[in-house]
Amino acid sequence: MKDDLGLDWYATDPPGTGGELKHRPEDFRVNEISDYSYGDTGRYAVLRVTLKGYETHEFARDLSNRLGISRKRVRWAGTKDSYAVTTQLYTVDTADDVTPDDLGGLSLSDADIDVVGCANHPISLGDLRGNEFTVRVRAPPRPGEAERITGELEEFGGAPNLFGGQRFGSRRPITHTVGYHILREDYEAAVDTYIAETTDAEPSETREARERYQSEGDPAEALDYYPRRLSFERALLNALVEGERPRMALENLSHNLRRMFVNAVQSQLFNVVLRERHEAGLAFDRAYEGDVVCFATDGAPDVDRSQRVTESNRDSVNRHVEAGRAYVTAPLIGSDTEFSDGRMGEIERRVAEEHGVSRELFDRDDEYGSEGTRRAITVDPDIDVRDVEGDLEFTFQLPKGSYATVVLREFLKDDAGG
Numbered sequence: 001m002k003d004d005l006g007l008d009w010y011a012t013d014p015p016g017t018g019g020e021l022k023h024r025p026e027d028f029r030v031n032e033i034s035d036y037s038y039g040d041t042g043r044y045a046v047l048r049v050t051l052k053g054y055e056t057h058e059f060a061r062d063l064s065n066r067l068g069i070s071r072k073r074v075r076w077a078g079t080k081d082s083y084a085v086t087t088q089l090y091t092v093d094t095a096d097d098v099t100p101d102d103l104g105g106l107s108l109s110d111a112d113i114d115v116v117g118c119a120n121h122p123i124s125l126g127d128l129r130g131n132e133f134t135v136r137v138r139a140p141p142r143p144g145e146a147e148r149i150t151g152e153l154e155e156f157g158g159a160p161n162l163f164g165g166q167r168f169g170s171r172r173p174i175t176h177t178v179g180y181h182i183l184r185e186d187y188e189a190a191v192d193t194y195i196a197e198t199t200d201a202e203p204s205e206t207r208e209a210r211e212r213y214q215s216e217g218d219p220a221e222a223l224d225y226y227p228r229r230l231s232f233e234r235a236l237l238n239a240l241v242e243g244e245r246p247r248m249a250l251e252n253l254s255h256n257l258r259r260m261f262v263n264a265v266q267s268q269l270f271n272v273v274l275r276e277r278h279e280a281g282l283a284f285d286r287a288y289e290g291d292v293v294c295f296a297t298d299g300a301p302d303v304d305r306s307q308r309v310t311e312s313n314r315d316s317v318n319r320h321v322e323a324g325r326a327y328v329t330a331p332l333i334g335s336d337t338e339f340s341d342g343r344m345g346e347i348e349r350r351v352a353e354e355h356g357v358s359r360e361l362f363d364r365d366d367e368y369g370s371e372g373t374r375r376a377i378t379v380d381p382d383i384d385v386r387d388v389e390g391d392l393e394f395t396f397q398l399p400k401g402s403y404a405t406v407v408l409r410e411f412l413k414d415d416a417g418g
Contacts (some may be wrong), residue, residue, distance in 0.1 A: 001173065001320075003173075004268070004272060005165065005173060005176075005271055006162065006217060006268065006270075006271025006272040006273075006274065006275045006277070007162060007164075007165060007271060008410075009275050009278060009279075010240070010409070010410055011123045011152070011153065011156045011159065011160050011278070011284070011410060012147045012148075012149050012150045012152040012156065012410050013152065014152065014413075015142065015145060015251040015413055016142065016145055016149070016410075016411060016412050016413025016414065017140040017141075017142050017143055017149075017392060017411050017412055017413075018140050018141045018142055018394060018412060018413070018414060019137040019138055019140030019141070019143075019342045019391070019412060020041055020062050020137065020138040020139060020250055021084045021137055021138075021140055021193060021251050021408060021412060022084070022104075023113040023136075023138045025052050025083055025084055025085050025180045026052075026085055026136075027135065027136040027137075027138065028081060028083065028084035028085070028133075028135050028136075028137055029084065029086075029133065029134040030080055030081065030084055030085070030086040030087070030088075030090065030131050030132070030140040030404070031086075031087045031131065031132040032077065032078060032086075032087060032088035032128050033128060033130045033132060033397070034088075034089050034127065034128045034129065035127065035128060036079065036089055036102075036119075036123050036127040036332045037119070037127065037131045038116070038117040038118060038135070038399075039118065039119070039242075040115055040117060040118060041118050042118035042120040043090065043118070043120065044091040044093055044094065044118060044120070044121065044122050044230050045091065045092045045094050045098070045100055045103050045115060045118055046089060046090075046091055046115070046117045046119055046123070047089065047103060047113055047114065047115055047116065047119075048086070048087065048089055048091045048114045048116045049088060049089075049090055049091065049111055049112065049114075049283060049388045050085065050087045050111070050112040050115050051085070051086050051087075051110060051111050052081070052084065052111075053081035053082065053085075053110055053346045054086075054110045054111060054122075054403070055080065055082055055085070056076060056078075056079045056080050056082075056086075056088075057079070057254065057257055057371070058082075058231075058234070058254070059090075059111060060074040060076065060254060060256075061093070061231050061232075062108055063090070063106070063108065063253075064128060064364070066106060066108065066209070067092070067098055067102065067103075067106075068097075069093075069095075069097065069098060069175050070094075071254050072255055073092060073093035073095070074091075074092055074093075074254070075090065075091045075093075075122040075123050075124060075255070075256065075366070076088060076090045076091075076123060076125075076256065077090065077123050077124065077125060077127040077128040077400075078107055078126075078128050078131070078400060079124070079166075079256070080131075080275035081166060081404075081405070082166075082170070084249055088128075088290050089116075089123055089127075089128075089304045089412070090123065091119060091122045091123040092267050093122060100115050100118075101180050102125075103115050107355060110209055114331040125256055125259060126400060126401075128316060128342055128400045129400060130300070130301070130398055130399040130402070131397070131398055131400070132395075132397050133368050133393075133394070133395065133396055133397070133398065133404045134393065134394075135389065135390060135393070135394050135404065135408060136391050136392070136393050136394075137392040137393075137394065137408075137411075137412065138391050139390065139391065140391070140392050140412075142203070142266060143387065143392055144378050145411075146385045146411055147166070147385075148228070149410055149411050150385065152199060152321075152384075153410060155284025156233065156284060156285065156378070157210060157283070157284045157286075157321075157378045158284075158285070158378035158379050158380040158381070159373060159378065159379055159380075159381060159406060159407045159410055160274055160278075160284065160377065160406065161274075161376050161377055161378055161379040161402055161406075162270075162271050162403065162406045163267035163268075163270065163272060163403060163406075164201060164403030164404075164405040164406045165272055166390065166405065167260075167263075167264055167267050167403070168264050168267070168268065168362075171199065171201040171202050172197070172198065172199050172202055172203075173199070173263040174193055174194065174197045175260055175261055175269045176261075176264035176267065177193050177197070177264045178190045178193050178194050178261045178263050178268045179261035179263070179265040179330070180265055180356075181193060182261055182262060183262060183265065183357075183361040183362065183367050183368065184252075184361070186304050187245070187246035187247040187249075188246045190246065190250065190261070190417075191236055191246040191250065192306050193233070194233065194236060195210070195213060195233045195236055195237065195242040196211075196214045197210065198210040198211060198215050200368065203400060205227055206227055206230060209222070209225055209226050209227060209230070210224065213226075213257065217281075219237040219238075219240040219241045220241050223237050223238065223241065226350075229391060232253055232257070236250070236252060236253070237252070237255065239252050253359065255367065258368070259367060259368075259376065261335045262362070262368045262369075262370055263370075264334075265345055266332040266333055266334065266370065266372070266416055267330075267332070268355075269331075269333055269351055269352060269355060269357060270330055270331070270332055270375060272355075273331070273347055273348055274329045274330060274350050276347045277330070277344065277347060277377070278349060280295070280343065280347065282343060282344065284328065284377055284378050285321060285322070285328075285378065286318060286321065286328075287309045287314065287317050287318055287321055287326075287328050288314075288342060288343065288344065289309055289310060289311055289314055289341070289342050290308070290341030290342020290343065290344055291308075291309045291328050291329075291340055291344050292306055292307070292309070292328075292329050292338070292340050292342050292374060292376060293306065293307055293309060293317055293321065293327060293328055293329060293330050294306045294307075294326065294327055294376065295307070295319075295320065295325060295327075296324065296326065296327070297325050300309070300343075300399045301327045301329075301375075301376035301399065303373050303374045303375065303376075305330065306329065306374060308340075308341065324380070327376035327377070327378065328376070328377050329374035329375060329376055329377060330344070330348065330374065330375060330377050331348055331372060332370075332372050332373050332375055333348075333357060333359065333362070333366075333372050334362040334371045334372020334373065334375065335359050335360070335362040335369065335370065335371050335372060336359070336371040336372055337371075337372035338357055345352070346362050355416065358412075359372070371414065375401070379398060379399065379402045379407075381396035381397065381398055381402075381407050382396060382397065383395070383396040383407065384396065385411075392411075392413070394400075394407075394408065
């Protein structure tokens with residue numbers, strides 16, 4: 001069950017364009033559209049950073065190491081794809097030992113860093129409106145399929161708003177597995193999973209290190225053979241060597257990374273619910289009795305403005321859905337989640353039960369607790385596709401939390417990292 005990410009289906013039928021995605025980082029460009037406010041004063045320095053082939057967490061680690069501060073003092077709004085050119089905001093807690101001059105003079109390989117201001121509070125996950133994408137797909141064998149797929153996505157009501165594979169770990173999809181262990185308060189299993197679980201997609205050096213640790217289980221010895229680039233795993237190993245219990249050892253990881261563990265559980269369940277809705281023959285661009293819809297604010301789904309569909313309001317709600325003013329939603333399950341009624345409610349409850357998840361698991365007063373929310377089940381990327389010297393170039397925008405790879409996998413039909 002843990003390996004089921006709900007990404008084994010498509011909304012469209014054509015075979016796909018094929019082609020090579022992410023031939024080089026420049027082929028996948030992401031520009032964050034931020035709604036984070038800052039000015040000229042404040043404890044937190046605001047950086048606009050452009051990364052090339054540099055994973056968000058790894059940059060935060062390297063930045064904190066260069067500054068000689070805790071990685072907990074580096075924050076960001078959205079985790080971006082590693083094999084790409086990405087531009088986004090970070091904040092650094094300057095406290096009393098870091099100055100803007102320290103930050104302005106920084107030089108890290110594959111990172112352009114500009115100090116753009118200061119703020120009185122750090123940026124947090126979700127402090128953005130969305131992202132702009134420009135993606136080049138190299139040498140697609142069936143480029144003509146793009147037009148057909150675009151049409152079918154319009155008929156479907158948009159692209160399914162699934163969480164992409166990188167939500168769970170592109171090469172090593174274990175983030176949600178760690179989250180399940182944390183929710184069940186099995187912190188030893190959570191730490192062991194993060195340190196040691198591996199897949200065939202990993203490089204042989206890291207795979208062999210993890211397999212050796214699985215066999216020997218000696219953290220002190222593991223520090224001698226774990227590759228230096230596995231810094232998060234090494235941080236956990238160091239904590240274990242120093243006698244920290246697994247629950248406290250996790251505190252050595254960044255706040256954003258720790259939050260992602262439980263978020264990944266919610267994401268997996270959401271994906272599976274969407275697949276089950278599709279397999280049940282329920283439309284994504286139509287609300288049924290018992291569905292919960294949210295209404296648009298500034299053209300984007302606003303889950304704070306939601307309504308349950310009943311027999312009396314169904315036709316009115318569907319007029320809003322058809323006009324793009326309302327969206328059918330599914331839950332990101334948490335302690336305060338209200339499941340849908342009707343057929344959709346049956347699906348949501350069954351998926352949660354099959355995965356051994358209850359709302360009570362999320363009812364906790366630490367950072368791993370979550371009240372839950374809802375999420376639109378479709379997203380309209382308003383995608384433009386054009387031929388560029390025999391390649392396909394896709395340009396589109398997505399609201400925060402939506403995945404470009406999920407949109408692109410509908411076109412390429414080869415998983416596309418989604």
